[in-house]
Amino acid sequence: xxxxxxxxxxxxxxxxxxxxxxxxxxxxxxxxxxxxxxxxxxxxxxxxxxxxxxxxxxxxxxxxxxxxxxxxxxxxxxxxxxxxxxxxxxxxxxxxxxxxxxxxxxxxxxxxxxxxxxxxxxxxxxxxxxxxxxxxxxxxxxxxxxxxxxxxxxxxxxxxxxxxxxxxxxxxxxxxxxxxxxxxxxxxxxxxxxxxxxxxxxxxxxxxxxxxxxxxxxxxxxxxxxxxxxxxxxxxxxxxxxxxxxxxxxxxxxxxxxxxxxxxxxxxxxxxxxxxxxxxxxxxxxxxxxxxxxxxxxxxxxxxxxxxxxxxxxxxxxxxxxxxxxxxxxxxxxxxxxxxxxxxxxxxxxxxxxxxxxxxxxxxxxxxxxxxxx
Numbered sequence: 134x135x136x137x138x139x140x141x142x143x144x145x146x147x148x149x150x151x152x153x154x155x156x157x158x159x160x161x162x163x164x165x166x167x168x169x170x171x172x173x174x175x176x177x178x179x180x181x182x183x184x185x186x187x188x189x190x191x192x193x194x195x196x197x198x199x200x201x202x203x204x205x206x207x208x209x210x211x212x213x214x215x216x217x218x219x220x221x222x223x224x225x226x227x228x229x230x231x232x233x234x235x236x237x238x239x240x241x242x243x244x245x246x247x248x249x250x251x252x253x254x255x256x257x258x259x260x261x262x263x264x265x266x267x268x269x270x271x272x273x274x275x276x277x278x279x280x281x282x283x284x285x286x287x288x289x290x291x292x293x294x295x296x297x298x299x300x301x302x303x304x305x306x307x308x309x310x311x312x313x314x315x316x317x318x319x320x321x322x323x324x325x326x327x328x329x330x331x332x333x334x335x336x337x338x339x340x341x342x343x344x345x346x347x348x349x350x351x352x353x354x355x356x357x358x359x360x361x362x363x364x365x366x367x368x369x370x371x372x373x374x375x376x377x378x379x380x381x382x383x384x385x386x387x388x389x390x391x392x393x394x395x396x397x398x399x400x401x402x403x404x405x406x407x408x409x410x411x412x413x414x415x416x417x418x419x420x421x422x423x424x425x426x427x428x429x430x431x432x433x434x435x436x437x438x439x440x441x442x443x444x445x446x447x448x449x450x451x452x453x454x455x456x457x458x459x460x461x462x463x464x465x466x467x468x469x470x471x472x473x474x475x476x477x478x479x480x481x482x483x484x485x486x487x488x489x490x491x492x493x494x495x496x497x498x499x500x501x502x503x504x505x506x507x
Contacts, residue, residue, distance in 0.1 A: 135168045135413050137490035143167060148365060150486070158466045159497055160486075164296075164443060166362040167489040168417075171410035174361060177402045178395055189390035190368070190397045193218050197397060200404035201370060208408070209328055211339040219371040219382050220392045223364075224326050224354045225250055227371050227385075228290055229258050231352060234384045235320050236260065236287035243290040244273060246297055246445070246476035248324075251290065264476075265289075271298045271436060275309055282317040289314060293340060294327045297445045297475050297484045299438020301335040307343045315346035320381075323353045326369075327441045329360035329411060332419050335439035341374040348374040352382065357403040359441075360411060368396025418442050421487045421494050428495065430502040442488035449481035451505065458483045465504035467497050 137143075140159070143151055150163040169175075181187065198215040205211040221227035232241050232255070242263035243251050255262050263281050268274050278289065291310065294301045302310075314321050323340035331337040340353050356369035369392075373379045422437050425444055429435065432450040446469075448457040458471040461483065472482025487494050 135410070135417055135490075137167045137493060138169065140493070154468060155466075158462065158468050159493065159500070160468050161489075161497055162468050162470045162484070162486060164359060164441075164486060165364065165488070166414075166442070167493065168362070168414065171361060171403065171407050173406040173410075174363070174399050174402050177398050181395060181398055186394070186398075188394060190220065190392040190394040192389035193220050193370075194397060194401065196401045197404070200401045204329075204404035205339070208411075209337060209339055211342055213341075213372055214374065217373040217379055219373075219385070219387075220389055220397070221354070221369050221371055221385070221387055222367045222391050222393070223358070224324055224356055224369045225254065227354050227369055228322055228324060229254060230385050230387070231320075231322055231354075231371075231381065232260055232288050232290075233258070234381055239287045240281070240285050241288045241290065242278070242281055242286050244292065244295065246472070246479050246482070248292060248296050249474045252475075255290075266476075266478075267295075267298070271295070271300045273302065273306055273310060275306075275313065278310065279313055282313065282319055286317075286319055288320045288322060290322050290324060291340065292324045292327075294325075294331065294337065294440035296327060296441060297443050297470070298436070299441045299443055299445065300436075301331055301337055301439040304338045304343065307338055307340065307347070311340075311344050311347040311350065315350045319350065321347065321351040323351055325353050325355045326359045328355060329357075330415065330418070330442065331440040332415060332422060332438070337440065341372060349377055352378050357400040357407075360414070361399070361403040361407055363396065363399050363403065366396030366399050367393035368400050370400075417490070418488065420491060421489075424491060424494060425485075425487060425498065428498045428502075430498065430505050432505065433501075442486060444485040444487055446483050446485055447481060448483060453481070455480040457481065461501055461504060464507070465500040467500050 150160045150165040241260040245264040353372040358364040434447045458469045470484030472479035
């Protein structure tokens with residue numbers, strides 16, 4: 134059974150989601166979970182601290198290779214070659230450095246709405262960024278992708294499952310993306326950090342299981358950080374399935390000691406021993422998804438996510454643009470993600486983090502409804 138600490142204990146957390154909030158505000162912004170850590174992970178971290186084991190990471194350990202390949206096989210139906218795993222500090226850093234190798238100063242694209250650091254950090258790293266606007270049903274716009282490839286797009290960053298919509302891309306759509314990118318000799322970097330969080334009713338297809346074209350022209354990146362709430366520990370994996378892709382990864386500038394040792398130990402344990410906790414998390418998120426559907430305030434609509442613990446809420450019917458998040462922070466004391474952070478055109482949207490207990494989620498929804506009613 135998952136537990137959420139009391140509100141006053143959550144407010145003592147110093148991570149981004151909970152720090153800096155005014156008194157009485159509930160944080161529902163940054164993609165962090167409120168649940169207590171899985172006990173095997175907490176135990177291995179305490180043991181490391183107790184023995185003073187806080188040095189440099191030694192590289193991809195045999196334990197991590199075995200743990201991740203086993204996890205991928207049994208939970209994601211993904212056969213991973215343990216010799217094609219590479220450590221990086223985090224998925225975003227890995228993405229940026231792979232783009233530097235593949236398209237220095239060139240054109241990099243991703244679907245919008247998109248993860249805010251894509252919008253901020255890729256341009257700052259010197260890339261010409263291309264936004265591929267999702268279709269109204271949140272599906273990928275293949276016509277737009279083809280046009281951008283013709284215009285010189287060299288790398289597509291594919292968030293799969295997608296953040297913030299929570300959509301799980303079907304195999305047929307992934308196959309089409311792979312084929313068109315291969316046709317123009319472009320690369321796909323698949324950000325699969327939310328893959329362990331696919332909810333009942335959807336089926337995740339790993340990029341490297343899509344096709345030969347996907348394997349030859351693609352690289353996957355993942356981590357235990359989102360599913361097990363370990364973002365601060367800095368440990369992620371780059372996964373390849375072709376010699377061509379592995380040659381690219383060998384050109385990355387990282388050394389193993391740039392990865393957090395505690396992150397390595399936690400990832401080993403999460404992938405090897407975290408199934409029961411993860412099953413309980415997915416069950417709770419599924420119940421939370423139902424609760425939102427039942428109690429979403431009038432005037433707000435959404436497409437229930439197929440994965441993640443993030444709700445992409447449409448507030449267009451409320452007349453709160455350009456910043457409905459500011460309204461709910463001021464009037465409801467609920468901190469939500471501003472839609473314009475994910476897409477400059479999404480001024481009517483907010484992102485709700487529902488990775489919390491049902492009681493606190495109910496309080497969030499009640500506060501939002503009361504603010505609108507008053």
